[in-house]
Amino acid sequence: MLLEVRDLHVEFRTRDGVARAVNGVxxxxxxxxxxxxxxxxxxxKSVTAQAIMGILDIPPGRITGGEILFQGRDLLKLKEExxxxxxxxxxAMIFQDALSSLNPVLSVGDQLGEMFVxxxxxxxxDARARAVELMDRVRIPGAGARVRDYPHQFSGxxxxxxxxxxxxxxxxxxxxxxxxxxxxxxxxxxxVMDLLAELQREYHMGLILxxxxxxxxxxxxxxxxxxxxxxxxxxxxxxxxxxAPAHPYxxxxxxxxxxxxxxxxELYAIKGLPPNLMHIPPGCAFNPRCPMARDVCRTDEPxxxxxxxxxxxxxxxxTECLHG
Numbered sequence: 001m002l003l004e005v006r007d008l009h010v011e012f013r014t015r016d017g018v019a020r021a022v023n024g025v026x027x028x029x030x031x032x033x034x035x036x037x038x039x040x041x042x043x044x045k046s047v048t049a050q051a052i053m054g055i056l057d058i059p060p061g062r063i064t065g066g067e068i069l070f071q072g073r074d075l076l077k078l079k080e081e082x083x084x085x086x087x088x089x090x091x092a093m094i095f096q097d098a099l100s101s102l103n104p105v106l107s108v109g110d111q112l113g114e115m116f117v118x119x120x121x122x123x124x125x126d127a128r129a130r131a132v133e134l135m136d137r138v139r140i141p142g143a144g145a146r147v148r149d150y151p152h153q154f155s156g157x158x159x160x161x162x163x164x165x166x167x168x169x170x171x172x173x174x175x176x177x178x179x180x181x182x183x184x185x186x187x188x189x190x191x192v193m194d195l196l197a198e199l200q201r202e203y204h205m206g207l208i209l210x211x212x213x214x215x216x217x218x219x220x221x222x223x224x225x226x227x228x229x230x231x232x233x234x235x236x237x238x239x240x241x242x243x244a245p246a247h248p249y250x251x252x253x254x255x256x257x258x259x260x261x262x263x264x265x266e267l268y269a270i271k272g273l274p275p276n277l278m279h280i281p282p283g284c285a286f287n288p289r290c291p292m293a294r295d296v297c298r299t300d301e302p303x304x305x306x307x308x309x310x311x312x313x314x315x316x317x318x319t320e321c322l323h324g
Contacts, residue, residue: 008066096179109147229285
């Protein structure tokens, strides 16, 4: 397996208390596979990705347990200098806000070329030529002229393509895309997702796609893990999730997607709010919002029950949810 996260725990220590952001996450991704990680804001999706990349803010963040195995190496045991060599060259990340992630006072060509100067020892001239090639590859029109432009001179969709080009620059084995289409309109979202899927197939990379939107991943993901309050509550092949979710939270996310056959009807919303990570409810963390909750849900934390060989659900009553 290309990447394997084992029993990862991350917490943030603040003046108000300890926020348990990630609580025993286990997942993996193979070369050429796309794994979608879903959940509302605060579910632990991005914190897990930051821990994998080694860009977690420490302090206040702290990894308190677990392993992150990348190509057989535990990244948590590497020295910072070794982690820096892994970032960019072997794994890369695409952030959701391209404008704040790009340096506003450097041209996009300089920012793309820097990867080749630092990691490959290229001259600035050769690095600029590679930057143009990358911009062409992600379909930015007139790349040869626009390589000298600055981030603010590009549209949101074009800036996101530049972020994808930066991630691809050194042909890493793994890319993590954190909400890559959040600020884009639906047409541009589709274009960016199609581009990511095409490049992933071409380079045979592992891709972790972090999102809160089940509608975005339907055509690109192979597997889905759903997170809530820092835990995985369901893990399954993508088609199984859409056909019959085995956790009430997953069902709620699916029911929240607008549908053409429900014109004029009120859009479904999961009741309540995600829990305060400093005060996660006992038992199943979802129980205060769950329409299926019973007494055992308020006292006993459910394990990730084995629904089938390649599927799990952290719900005491997953059979009812699956066939409900």
